[in-house]
Amino acid sequence: MQIPASLKPGLTGAALGAIATMIIGFSSGGWYTTSSAEKLATTRSAVAVVDALVPVCVAQSKLDPDGAAKITAMTGMVTNYEKRDFVMKAGWATTSGSESANSDVASACADVLVKARQS
Template sequence: MDSPSQLRPGLYGALIGCIVTLSIGFTVGGWYLGSTAETLANARSKVAVIEALVPICVSYQQVDPNSSGKLAELSAMKTAYEQRDFVMKAGWATMPATDAPNRELAAACASALARSAAG
């Protein structure tokens, strides 16, 4: 089957246009594959949940009978890792119906407590 000679430039143009559109769309156009979008959504929802749980962790610290001493001890710690581990050991990052503290929550809570103690 022979195609007319005028059809070939049109097909090449359509092919090049498709490639350029896809390239621009996926690089600067904000297009994502389904798997990439799901990964981004999971990461953002995890951050949102941690941010929502930080006030609960702070309230656990406030009702702790040794709150002022522990907060002073937390403020004296140099690294964020030490502060995170301290919050985990204090039990402030252990949410109801869980057996173990949440590491990401402990880090966020330690940061919030250190800011409140400093300011």
């Protein structure tokens, strides 16, 4: 098939425009591939779960009869790992229906409890 010479610039421009549109769309236009959209959804849902469970953890610490003493002891700990493990061992980051504590919830809960104690 012979393409007329007058159409070649238009077809070349259309092809380059389509390529440029895809590059701009995926790099800064907010377009996502299926795998990157799934990764984004997984990350956002994990953050939402932690945000939803931190108040439960704080409430469980307040229900603990030795909670105030435990939080005071936790404020003296140096690393975040110690604080996270302390909250996990206290059982504050274990929700009903689960057998083990959520480490992300424990880390966030420890941060909230220490900041609340310091202020």
